[in-house]
Amino acid sequence: MIRAEGNCLAHVANGRIATDAKRDLGPRLVALDAALTSVLASYGPGAAAVEEVFVNKNAQSTLKLGQARGVVLLAAAKAGLIVGEYAPSLVKKAVVGTGAADKDQVHAMVSRLLPGVAIDGPDAADALAVAICHAHHLGTARATG
Amino acid sequence: MIRAEGNCLAHVANGRIATDAKRDLGPRLVALDAALTSVLASYGPGAAAVEEVFVNKNAQSTLKLGQARGVVLLAAAKAGLIVGEYAPSLVKKAVVGTGAADKDQVHAMVSRLLPGVAIDGPDAADALAVAICHAHHLGTARATG
Numbered sequence: 001m002i003r004a005e006g007n008c009l010a011h012v013a014n015g016r017i018a019t020d021a022k023r024d025l026g027p028r029l030v031a032l033d034a035a036l037t038s039v040l041a042s043y044g045p046g047a048a049a050v051e052e053v054f055v056n057k058n059a060q061s062t063l064k065l066g067q068a069r070g071v072v073l074l075a076a077a078k079a080g081l082i083v084g085e086y087a088p089s090l091v092k093k094a095v096v097g098t099g100a101a102d103k104d105q106v107h108a109m110v111s112r113l114l115p116g117v118a119i120d121g122p123d124a125a126d127a128l129a130v131a132i133c134h135a136h137h138l139g140t141a142r143a144t145g
Numbered sequence: 146m147i148r149a150e151g152n153c154l155a156h157v158a159n160g161r162i163a164t165d166a167k168r169d170l171g172p173r174l175v176a177l178d179a180a181l182t183s184v185l186a187s188y189g190p191g192a193a194a195v196e197e198v199f200v201n202k203n204a205q206s207t208l209k210l211g212q213a214r215g216v217v218l219l220a221a222a223k224a225g226l227i228v229g230e231y232a233p234s235l236v237k238k239a240v241v242g243t244g245a246a247d248k249d250q251v252h253a254m255v256s257r258l259l260p261g262v263a264i265d266g267p268d269a270a271d272a273l274a275v276a277i278c279h280a281h282h283l284g285t286a287r288a289t290g
Contacts (some may be wrong), residue, residue, distance in 0.1 A: 005158060026222030029219040029220060030222045031185050055204030056204070059201070059207050060200055063208075063210070063211040063214075066212045067210065067212070067214050067215030070174055070212030070215030071213065071216060073174055076216075083171055
């Protein structure tokens with residue numbers, strides 16, 4: 001969660017929703033939905049974005065990812081949000097200037113763009129990078145609109 | 146939706162939730178969730194079942210299926226249901242006696258097992274077949290339990 005005003009970005013919150021891998025899929029989806037719905041209700045963001053999925057070779061992983069993603073997109077849509085989608089390479093380009101960058105570089109630049117942020121691991125760094133990418137795109141859309 | 150008492154099966158309802166393919170994914174997932182939640186609230190079933198997914202070669206289709214499936218499993222879990230999962234071949238075996246059967250055969254047997262049913266197309270026939278399969282399995286579990 002970031003705040004974007006004009007060219008200024010500020011960190012609001014970041015984190016990772018983890019569910020108990022030992023539980024059945026149903027309760028895990030309920031936990032994911034509840035946690036995300038609670039975050040959306042607490043912060044009331046005006047926009048949301050996710051990474052575009054590049055479906056991988058492991059079809060079983062793609063299915064699992066899809067199931068969680070459906071729940072995430074449902075929660076966002078129920079909160080009235082239109083969700084931006086960005087290819088990972090576009091996200092990297094937005095924060096490090098090139099589409100080919102490793103996780104450390106993304107982490108380092110997210111820390112620089114959001115001074116004072118304490119990042120809750122690589123996934124949270126990626127999420128903040130997606131938020132920054134979305135803010136840039138919305139900013140550009142407004143500037144050229 | 147079927148009713149199962151001992152060896153007796155009866156049809157309760159069947160149908161298909163369709164969403165507008167021209168709309169964005171978010172609103173379509175919201176429509177799916179709302180329709181399914183309403184069906185579950187109206188009928189208050191005691192059990193639910195879905196077909197196991199055999200992930201197919203088209204990864205993009207697997208992702209789409211996963212997203213819708215996540216929303217479906219979430220709605221069922223929120224309604225307090227444990228969801229049975231059956232391989233398509235097991236479902237066919239439960240209604241036609243063999244795992245290799247075509248859709249017409251499934252449709253015909255579902256009509257025979259649930260006298261008087263008016264089936265809302267092949268997908269609804271498949272859904273009723275899954276319900277019948279689940280009823281058989283729960284019945285067997287009780288009988289041997």
